[in-house]
Amino acid sequence: MKLSLSLILIILLFSCAKQSADGNAFANPTGQGGSLARFTIVGNYLYTVDREDLKVFDISNAAQPVFKRKVPVGFEIETIFPFKDKLFIGSTSVVHIFSIADPSLPQKLSVAISPTVIRRCDPVVAKDTVAFATLRANGPCGGTGSILAVYDIKDITNPVQRGQYPVSEPYGLGYSDNVLYVADRIRGLMVFDISKPYTPVFLRALTNVNPIDVIPFGNVLIVWTNLGMNLYDISNKQNPVLLTQIN
Amino acid sequence: MKSYISILFILFMSCVRSDSNDQTMQVQGFVPIYASRQVVNTIATEAARSTVRSGKIYAYGNYLFQVEQNEGIHIIDNSNPQQAKKIAFLKVPMASEIAIKEDHLYTNNLSDILVFNLASISSPKLVHRIPDAFPVIDQTFPPFDNTAFECADSTKGVVIGWESKMITNPKCRR
Numbered sequence: 240m241k242l243s244l245s246l247i248l249i250i251l252l253f254s255c256a257k258q259s260a261d262g263n264a265f266a267n268p269t270g271q272g273g274s275l276a277r278f279t280i281v282g283n284y285l286y287t288v289d290r291e292d293l294k295v296f297d298i299s300n301a302a303q304p305v306f307k308r309k310v311p312v313g314f315e316i317e318t319i320f321p322f323k324d325k326l327f328i329g330s331t332s333v334v335h336i337f338s339i340a341d342p343s344l345p346q347k348l349s350v351a352i353s354p355t356v357i358r359r360c361d362p363v364v365a366k367d368t369v370a371f372a373t374l375r376a377n378g379p380c381g382g383t384g385s386i387l388a389v390y391d392i393k394d395i396t397n398p399v400q401r402g403q404y405p406v407s408e409p410y411g412l413g414y415s416d417n418v419l420y421v422a423d424r425i426r427g428l429m430v431f432d433i434s435k436p437y438t439p440v441f442l443r444a445l446t447n448v449n450p451i452d453v454i455p456f457g458n459v460l461i462v463w464t465n466l467g468m469n470l471y472d473i474s475n476k477q478n479p480v481l482l483t484q485i486n
Numbered sequence: 487m488k489s490y491i492s493i494l495f496i497l498f499m500s501c502v503r504s505d506s507n508d509q510t511m512q513v514q515g516f517v518p519i520y521a522s523r524q525v526v527n528t529i530a531t532e533a534a535r536s537t538v539r540s541g542k543i544y545a546y547g548n549y550l551f552q553v554e555q556n557e558g559i560h561i562i563d564n565s566n567p568q569q570a571k572k573i574a575f576l577k578v579p580m581a582s583e584i585a586i587k588e589d590h591l592y593t594n595n596l597s598d599i600l601v602f603n604l605a606s607i608s609s610p611k612l613v614h615r616i617p618d619a620f621p622v623i624d625q626t627f628p629p630f631d632n633t634a635f636e637c638a639d640s641t642k643g644v645v646i647g648w649e650s651k652m653i654t655n656p657k658c659r660r
Binding site for chain 1: 536537540541542543544545546547550552560562564567568569570571572582583584585586587588589590592593594597599601603613614616619620621622624629
């Protein structure tokens with residue numbers, strides 16, 4: 240029981256990231272954010288999380304958000320992450336899962352208490368039935384070392400860890416096709432082959448950058464750095480090539 | 487829900503004045519950082535500027551956006567990624583968030599949610615403001631339990647943050 244709770248928690252900690260959608264971004268009516276977002280848009284609804292509440296705004300008319308409701312969630316809320324018809328809302332210690340089967344009326348499905356090793360919200364991206372999370376164990380997190388963790392999420396209420404790879408100080412992450420990018424503030428921009436998702440293969444790290452988050456966006460990888468933003472050409476997804484820095 | 491409200495109630499109740507103590511006492515606590523409502527609410531489109539404290543990123547069509555923490559949003563033309571460049575700076579004091587749908591950008595101006603129309607990308611037009619919709623920075627007490635703090639005084643402006651400091655005879659606690 241305890242174990243499954245922990246696993247659920249870990250998945251919950253997905254909460255921190257936005258799904259990294261592939262495909263033609265230009266056709267989307269909405270844009271794409273990075274990890275650690277407090278605003279997210281799903282269909283005609285804008286969801287925001289402040290310190291304690293989830294708020295729902297109807298944005299069918301984009302210029303005129305209509306406040307629908309406030310849903311008390313808890314304390315020290317940090318992030319919101321949509322995945323299918325769920326919202327994962329992460330706090331520093333607890334993660335809450337809501338169903339948005341009725342998008343205007345989020346329903347709390349469950350709450351989980353974070354194990355001490357994962358004190359912070361850890362970004363996650365989901366791809367089909369697999370989720371990738373960076374679990375940062377430095378600072379208040381304590382623990383045995385930061386990892387890139389891979390979860391089987393066929394049953395979203397019962398995620399099972401199937402793989403991991405040691406990293407140093409990871410923050411955001413994102414994927415494009417079979418390549419996963421991890422922003423690690425010590426090791427740099429790390430590139431993994433995830434053709435076999437449960438056994439990620441480390442390909443290379445771009446070390447001359449201090450990355451915080453990534454958005455794979457078509458053939459361009461957008462990287463939030465300590466100085467501003469770097470753009471990389473990822474026509475060859477395994478080998479990002481710096482295009483420009485915007486600082 | 488009920489327990490949530492009771493907890494809140496307790497938090498509020500814990501912020502009580504205790505004027506009985508006449509001795510001068512220095513303790514580690516928090517003081518509010520104030521700004522005038524007018525300064526906080528001043529929205530403007532300005533020339534592109536350098537990034538100092540990089541914040542969250544967002545991609546939308548041919549444009550990129552990056553928060554300048556607590557200052558506003560850099561707007562970047564990405565139609566040619568090799569020569570992506572800043573085209574304007576949207577000054578939104580205390581902004582931290584971005585989301586976009588159908589040429590409408592949602593962000594926060596401290597605790598208000600703002601909507602900008604991006605039809606003219608280099609000079610977004612503020613079309614809507616929802617006051618107090620996003621209270622991330624608490625105006626009434628600092629974001630830590632079991633601490634003394636200098637009571638917020640709304641006549642000094644709006645609270646845009648809390649600073650850890652040695653304070654004398656704090657009147658508020660949580």
